[in-house]
Structures are given as C-alpha cells and as structure tokens.
Amino acid sequence: MSLDLGLPALERAEPRLMRAEPLLTMSGISKRFGNVRALRNVDAKVYPGEVMGIVGESGSGKSTLLRMMNLEDTPDTGDYTLRLPGRENENLFDLARYERRMLCARHIGIVYQNPHLGLLMKHSSSGNVAERLLIAGERSFDVLRDKAREALDASEFPLDRMDARPIELSGGMQQRVQLAKAIALEPALLLLDEPTTGLDVSVQALVLDTLKRLQRDRKITMVLVSHDLGVIRTMADRVMVMRHGEVVEQGLADQVFQDPQHAYTQQLVHAKL
Numbered sequence: 009m010s011l012d013l014g015l016p017a018l019e020r021a022e023p024r025l026m027r028a029e030p031l032l033t034m035s036g037i038s039k040r041f042g043n044v045r046a047l048r049n050v051d052a053k054v055y056p057g058e059v060m061g062i063v064g065e066s067g068s069g070k071s072t073l074l075r076m077m078n079l080e081d082t083p084d085t086g087d088y089t090l091r092l093p094g095r096e097n098e099n100l101f102d103l104a105r106y107e108r109r110m111l112c113a114r115h116i117g118i119v120y121q122n123p124h125l126g127l128l129m130k131h132s133s134s135g136n137v138a139e140r141l142l143i144a145g146e147r148s149f150d151v152l153r154d155k156a157r158e159a160l161d162a163s164e165f166p167l168d169r170m171d172a173r174p175i176e177l178s179g180g181m182q183q184r185v186q187l188a189k190a191i192a193l194e195p196a197l198l199l200l201d202e203p204t205t206g207l208d209v210s211v212q213a214l215v216l217d218t219l220k221r222l223q224r225d226r227k228i229t230m231v232l233v234s235h236d237l238g239v240i241r242t243m244a245d246r247v248m249v250m251r252h253g254e255v256v257e258q259g260l261a262d263q264v265f266q267d268p269q270h271a272y273t274q275q276l277v278h279a280k281l
C-alpha cells in the first residue's frame with residue numbers, strides 16, 4: 009500500500025518523524041517587497057529534535073523565511089506558532105515588539121552568515137554571550153560568566169580567547185561565538201542562516217562537526233538555510249526546496265536527494281553530482 013495516498017505529489021509521507029507534534033508551524037506565509045514576491049503562500053512544519061534544511065538558489069526567499077521564524081520581520085499574510093508552554097495556539101506575529109524580543113531571547117537562537125549581524129564586534133566574546141543572558145533577565149556576574157564560559161566551551165571555542173573581541177578573531181571563531189550566544193539559554197529552536205558560507209572548507213567542516221555534535225547531544229531543533237547542497241546533505245533530516253518564494257518540494261533529505269521529483273530539484277541535485 010502506498011503511504012503517499014492523499015498527499016500532494018511532491019510532499020512525501022514521513023510517518024516516523026510525524027509521530028510528534030510539530031514544534032514550529034507556519035502556514036500561508038506571503039511577503040512582498042515592492043514588486044518582488046519574496047514568499048508565496050509558504051507552509052512549513054519543523055518537528056522536535058530534527059534538522060530542517062532549506063535549500064534554493066539566491067533570491068528564492070530562504071533568508072526572508074528564516075527572518076520570519078526569528079520574528080525579525082512580519083509577513084503580509086500567514087500564521088506562526090511554536091509549541092512552547094502556554095503559547096501553543098498563539099500566532100506569534102500578533103505579539104507586540106517587546107514580547108517578540110523576549111520570546112526570541114528566551115527560546116530562539118540564530119547564527120547569521122555575517123557575524124556583524126549577530127555580534128557586537130568590539131565587545132569581548134564572553135560579553136557577547138552574556139548580553140543574551142542579560143536580555144533574558146540574568147543579573148549575577150558570576151552566573152553570567154559561568155554560563156557564557158559553558159556555552160563557549162560547548163561551541164568548541166578556545167576558552168583562553170574568551171576575552172578577545174570578535175573583530176580580532178578568525179571567521180570560524182566568530183561563528184563559534186555566534187553559536188555560543190545562540191545556545192546559551194538552551195533555545196527550543198536554533199536558526200542557522202548560511203552559518204559556514206565563506207569559511208575555508210576545512211574550517212567549514214569543523215564548524216559543521218560542532219553543530220552535529222550539539223544536535224546529537226542536546227537534541228536541539230534546527231532550521232538550516234544553505235545554498236550548498238553538500239552542507240544540507242551532511243546536516244539535514246528533512247529538506248525544503250525553495251524557488252521564487254515557493255516551496256517546490258519537501259521531504260526526507262535522503263529521499264529528496266536520491267529521487268528528486270521536481271524538475272528544479274533534479275537540476276540542483278544533478279548540478280552538484
């Protein structure tokens with residue numbers, strides 16, 4: 009019996025992952041910037057503990073969607089819920105600015121491709137991590153320092169450099185500081201926007217190893233945006249393929265890569281082989 013019965017052609021059945029309720033649900037997300045339709049009626053579900061990869065060509069809407077997940081931007085239409093205690097049925101786009109900020113500080117971590125977006129480059133690395141804890145209400149200096157140290161260590165950042173400013177660090181180390189800041193409060197959701205793009209291949213592999221270890225040890229739910237199919241293949245359990253602001257295909261990463269159904273995905277996969 010086919011498990012695909014009743015599902016749209018390009019949305020495969022994923023019975024094992026769907027045992028749990030989704031942590032993240034987005035529905036009907038559309039966004040225009042002037043004449044550009046950046047997102048068109050996008051639906052997304054992310055399940056607890058999985059890595060969802062979002063792949064697609066430049067301008068396909070990947071970063072815009074991730075910014076929505078981080079509540080940095082609001083769509084023209086669409087709903088967004090996270091299964092957090094007491095917030096299950098709340099459309100997070102309806103929250104006031106301060107509430108969004110607090111919810112993000114407490115429950116969502118993000119690593120940007122450009123460290124200038126995520127870090128204060130002239131503050132110490134430990135201070136950058138502590139800042140996240142301060143926003144969430146922590147005030148004790150000793151606790152701030154200990155928690156910052158723990159998060160930096162978990163991100164495999166060399167602790168003898170924790171007082172160095174990001175501006176003095178290599179690209180790979182800057183990404184580790186962003187990661188430490190993102191995981192310091194053990195977020196429900198970790199968003200990664202091209203976290204290794206622009207790094208040397210060997211550094212990229214080390215940072216991906218750290219992410220994999222964190223995911224394995226802490227079961228952090230991750231959404232990883234990348235234009236690099238190799239990165240998505242290494243990391244993702246499931247994948248969403250975007251083109252021109254739409255999701256053209258989604259499913260288990262292995263299935264999508266081994267047997268792509270949409271012509272655009274076939275083109276992406278074959279271009280990479």
Ligand SMILES: Nc1ncnc2c1ncn2[C@@H]1O[C@H](COP(=O)(O)OP(=O)(O)OP(=O)(O)O)[C@@H](O)[C@H]1O
Pocket residue numbers: 041044045046064065066067068069070071072073235
């Ligand atoms: N703030 C903005 N103002 C105007 N247009 C924007 C804005 N943000 C995104 N866009 C446009 O929306 C579309 C989607 O952009 P987005 O950055 O989400 O794509 P992407 O898939 O992440 O691309 P890349 O891989 O190059 O980062 C693009 O055409 C982009 O130019």
